[in-house]
Amino acid sequence: MAARAAALKAEDHPEEFMSGARLILKALEDQGVEVVFGYPGGAVLPIYDELFKQNRIRHILVRHEQAAVHAAEGYARSTGKVGCVLVTSGPGATNAVTGLTDALMDSTPIVCLTGQVPTHLIGNDAFQEADTIGITRPCTKHNYLVRDAEQLARVIHEAFHVARTGRPGPVVVDIPKDVSMGQGRYAPPLQSASAHKTYRPRTAPDPRAIREAVALMARAKRPVFYTGGGVINSGARAVAALRELLALTGFPITSTLMGLGAYPADQDQWLGMVGMHGTFEANLAMHGCDLMIAVGARFDDRVTGNLALFSPGSRKIHIDIDPSSINKNVVVDVPVVADCGEALEALVAAWKAETAPRPGLAAWWRQVAEWRGRDCLHYEQKGPVIKPQHAIQRLFEIAKDRDPFICTEVGQHQMWAAQFCGFTRANRWITSGGLGTMGFGLPAAIGAQIAHPDALVIDIAGEASALMNIQELSTAVQHKAAVKLFIINNQYMGMVRQWQEMLHGARYAHSYTEALPDFVKLAEAFGCAGLRVSDPARLDGTIREMLEIPGPVVCEVAVDPAENCFPMIPSGKAHNEMILSAQDAAAKRITGEGLALV
Amino acid sequence: MGETRMAKFEEAPHSIYEGMVPVARLKDGHVYRHVISLLVDNEAGVLARVSGMISGRGYNIESLTVAEIDRDRQLSRINIATSGTRQVIEQVKAQLGRLVPVHEVRDLTDEGPCVARELALVKVACVGESRAEALKCCEIFRASVVDSTPQSFVFEVIGDTAKVDAFIDLMRPLGLVEVSRTGIAAIARGAAGFLKDSN
Ligand SMILES: Cc1ncc(C[n+]2csc(CCOP(=O)(O)OP(=O)(O)O)c2C)c(N)n1
Ligand SMILES: [Mg+2]
Numbered sequence: 001m002a003a004r005a006a007a008l009k010a011e012d013h014p015e016e017f018m019s020g021a022r023l024i025l026k027a028l029e030d031q032g033v034e035v036v037f038g039y040p041g042g043a044v045l046p047i048y049d050e051l052f053k054q055n056r057i058r059h060i061l062v063r064h065e066q067a068a069v070h071a072a073e074g075y076a077r078s079t080g081k082v083g084c085v086l087v088t089s090g091p092g093a094t095n096a097v098t099g100l101t102d103a104l105m106d107s108t109p110i111v112c113l114t115g116q117v118p119t120h121l122i123g124n125d126a127f128q129e130a131d132t133i134g135i136t137r138p139c140t141k142h143n144y145l146v147r148d149a150e151q152l153a154r155v156i157h158e159a160f161h162v163a164r165t166g167r168p169g170p171v172v173v174d175i176p177k178d179v180s181m182g183q184g185r186y187a188p189p190l191q192s193a194s195a196h197k198t199y200r201p202r203t204a205p206d207p208r209a210i211r212e213a214v215a216l217m218a219r220a221k222r223p224v225f226y227t228g229g230g231v232i233n234s235g236a237r238a239v240a241a242l243r244e245l246l247a248l249t250g251f252p253i254t255s256t257l258m259g260l261g262a263y264p265a266d267q268d269q270w271l272g273m274v275g276m277h278g279t280f281e282a283n284l285a286m287h288g289c290d291l292m293i294a295v296g297a298r299f300d301d302r303v304t305g306n307l308a309l310f311s312p313g314s315r316k317i318h319i320d321i322d323p324s325s326i327n328k329n330v331v332v333d334v335p336v337v338a339d340c341g342e343a344l345e346a347l348v349a350a351w352k353a354e355t356a357p358r359p360g361l362a363a364w365w366r367q368v369a370e371w372r373g374r375d376c377l378h379y380e381q382k383g384p385v386i387k388p389q390h391a392i393q394r395l396f397e398i399a400k401d402r403d404p405f406i407c408t409e410v411g412q413h414q415m416w417a418a419q420f421c422g423f424t425r426a427n428r429w430i431t432s433g434g435l436g437t438m439g440f441g442l443p444a445a446i447g448a449q450i451a452h453p454d455a456l457v458i459d460i461a462g463e464a465s466a467l468m469n470i471q472e473l474s475t476a477v478q479h480k481a482a483v484k485l486f487i488i489n490n491q492y493m494g495m496v497r498q499w500q501e502m503l504h505g506a507r508y509a510h511s512y513t514e515a516l517p518d519f520v521k522l523a524e525a526f527g528c529a530g531l532r533v534s535d536p537a538r539l540d541g542t543i544r545e546m547l548e549i550p551g552p553v554v555c556e557v558a559v560d561p562a563e564n565c566f567p568m569i570p571s572g573k574a575h576n577e578m579i580l581s582a583q584d585a586a587a588k589r590i591t592g593e594g595l596a597l598v
Numbered sequence: 599m600g601e602t603r604m605a606k607f608e609e610a611p612h613s614i615y616e617g618m619v620p621v622a623r624l625k626d627g628h629v630y631r632h633v634i635s636l637l638v639d640n641e642a643g644v645l646a647r648v649s650g651m652i653s654g655r656g657y658n659i660e661s662l663t664v665a666e667i668d669r670d671r672q673l674s675r676i677n678i679a680t681s682g683t684r685q686v687i688e689q690v691k692a693q694l695g696r697l698v699p700v701h702e703v704r705d706l707t708d709e710g711p712c713v714a715r716e717l718a719l720v721k722v723a724c725v726g727e728s729r730a731e732a733l734k735c736c737e738i739f740r741a742s743v744v745d746s747t748p749q750s751f752v753f754e755v756i757g758d759t760a761k762v763d764a765f766i767d768l769m770r771p772l773g774l775v776e777v778s779r780t781g782i783a784a785i786a787r788g789a790a791g792f793l794k795d796s797n
Contacts, residue, residue, distance in 0.1 A: 137647060138654050142698040145642070162698060198639060199698045209618070324692035327685060331624040 010183035020149035020180040021050035027156035033084045037068040041088025043115025046180040060479055063471040065092050067443035069099020073108045074447030077430045078405055082163050085112040090128030100170045101139040105434025109168035111159045118178040132174045141169030149184030157189040166201030167322040205338035205346050212334050213317045214350040220291035222364045223251045229258030230296015230340045232426045238341030239426045245348050254282035256297050258433040265422035275303040276569050277415040280376035286311050287575035294318045296340040299329040309574035319343040376567050377419050386536050388488045388559040389416050396421040398543050404456040407445040409465030410438045412494035412565045417460045439468030449481040463489040464513045473526040476552040484546050485554045490561045498564045523554035534558035571597035603630050624685045631681040632707040633714050633784045639699040640666050640674040647697050657690050661781035677784050706784050714784035718762045720753045724773035732772045739765045
């Protein structure tokens with residue numbers, strides 16, 4: 001009805017009206033969108049037609065809609081901008097669901113435009129109809145069905161606002177074909193963050209909370225910072241404020257998988273990653289601290305281990321922009337609902353003003369040094385087989401001067417990459433944390449490469465994960481995205497095999513990756529360069545060769561198939577019950593409730 | 599855990615500052631029943647957002663009602679009766695607050711005294727002595743007869759959940775055949791109102 005009313009008016013005032021598809025493109029332009037990752041289909045043809053007529057927005061054709069979202073995530077996480085996706089109705093939208101869920105779990109700002117069947121067919125099981133709004137409701141931060149071209153521009157602007165602000169996340173805008181073909185008037189972007197009638201995330205910390213936090217910090221004898229992806233999401237100001245606060249306080253710091261790079265790994269105060277495969281010193285510092293300062297981290301189960309035994313003797317400060325993250329898993333003493341950057345800046349100022357005498361931290365640092373002395377990431381590279389840790393360590397060592405973006409798939413290689421790549425800058429580490437999505441890394445790397453055409457972008461992959469979105473090599477070739485796919489081939493779904501070894505009596509049910517392709521030939525079939533190495537003596541040379549080839553490269557590294565990832569906090573255990581090595585694993589069998597956990 | 603307790607408003611948190619819930623309160627392992635009211639934009643799918651979030655996260659909902667309360671401003675009110683530990687109740691509120699079309703989340707149980715009412719239509723098939731007995735109960739509960747045949751009554755009873763439960767229990771031996779309940783509508787006592795300050 002409304003659409004018809006608008007169409008009538010459009011005849012009277014043609015100058016004010018434009019097609020829905022044109023409105024969409026104009027709204028994207030005004031949102032500063034430079035790249036859209038997408039895949040066409042019937043329901044989005046009018047939008048593609050409009051894309052065809054313009055040059056300002058670049059369209060990157062992927063080979064699967066899941067990859068479109070992951071590529072947009074790689075773009076977003078390497079730039080701090082909103083990633084934009086365009087897919088068709090039905091299968092296009094359902095294929096995007098894994099990516100959307102991934103973005104939701106890792107708080108990545110995405111706007112995904114989905115085509116929909118014309119409004120009069122909605123609900124009729126029309127060809128390529130899916131209830132996209134219903135399906136994506138639980139896997140988006142918010143979603144919209146636009147029933148009238150007149151609303152298109154306003155809704156798209158709002159979608160970007162919601163995706164970008166507060167705790168970022170994916171937003172779907174579902175656009176029926178008659179709406180993109182209809183006529184409507186343009187509306188400019190929202191003028192201010194408080195312009196929205198209901199959605200107004202709080203960013204400024206309560207000064208009383210900051211005072212209380214600093215009072216606790218000044219008294220702490222065994223403090224530790226525990227930071228997460230929220231610091232990276234908050235942006236450069238948060239990263240700078242974090243580094244300043246660390247310099248001022250001299251406290252040790254650990255971070256979640258998602259937070260790596262916010263604080264430089266080459267600093268003395270850095271303890272390494274926390275959690276299931278975190279370092280001995282980080283986990284024991286979390287367990288033994290008397291004050292935990294959580295910043296943009298959400299006390300995820302991979303981090304806390306057994307909640308009942310988690311950091312029993314500490315007071316806890318928790319800074320998070322999402323009130324629902326606070327007191328969700330762990331009850332904290334000082335909640336600070338705020339943007340990490342604003343809160344950290346307030347803490348810096350308050351810390352400088354705080355004059356109370358502070359206890360020395362020498363004893364605490366002595367304790368940390370003792371834990372560090374265990375050298376928990378130690379492995380031995382000897383004999384004729386390449387150790388996976390060695391491959392990753394050498395890769396990072398050789399590549400690090402080029403300030404690389406490192407993406408990963410999911411599995412042991414991901415954890416080793418987190419352990420052995422010493423990031424010194426934010427937004428350089430792009431991995432699927434919350435959802436643990438195999439197949440994430442290659443498209444994410446392509447997205448990061450599109451955003452940074454001259455940068456070195458590497459996807460550290462497992463051979464099983466690499467096959468989950470391997471078709472994207474075609475995308476990389478078409479769009480000249482010179483990503484390096486560095487496959488750690490252990491011939492197993494290594495992480496699955498490790499759990500089977502430790503929890504299921506070494507019965508390796510279906511975790512052996514049989515019938516693997518010849519990755520070199522596969523690369524060549526796609527038009528990429530392919531390399532393979534299995535001799536430790538040739539590893540460095542092969543890595544250098546990979547980095548020197550200008551286009552996309554697949555480099556397969558045959559590694560020890562039996563290697564396991566340590567340290568490991570077995571499910572159901574506390575931080576101080578870490579397994580440090582294979583010998584240790586035999587001594588600490590996982591039993592009881594731990595078996596049922598993931 | 600143990601049995602569900604009715605939370606009393608005197609137990610409301612004395613906030614040190616906004617958003618601060620005392621640790622002791624969050625660590626209280628008892629289960630309490632809370633009434634939460636939301637003011638939401640009356641847009642398509644808003645109920646699905648609320649109910650989907652609640653079921654997806656496994657919260658326990660005893661009653662959920664929704665109706666438009668301001669046509670001009672397109673506002674609806676959703677009343678939710680839920681039970682959980684204090685920590686879970688705080689989560690429920692925080693998660694509801696995160697939904698984009700939600701204007702306001704009010705914990706009526708925590709904020710002060712409130713009234714909560716529901717209406718039930720109760721059908722009793724009875725003849726002879728049971729009819730007189732049913733009518734007597736109806737009078738005691740200030741219910742009303744909204745339909746009557748020689749073999750049956752339909753009573754309308756209004757009250758808090760406990761009263762409605764009690765009435766239905768009394769009807770059971772008298773020939774209860776059907777019940778239809780609205781779920782609760784709730785509102786805080788006193789002059790303050792949340793329509794005034796929300797825009
Ligand atoms: C889409 C998806 N399916 C299944 C899993 C479960 N899973 C986690 S790690 C893993 C094995 C990954 O194997 P590979 O890519 O070879 O990495 P490795 O652990 O051997 O380094 C599997 C199957 C997952 N994370 N994602
Ligand atoms: Mg593998």
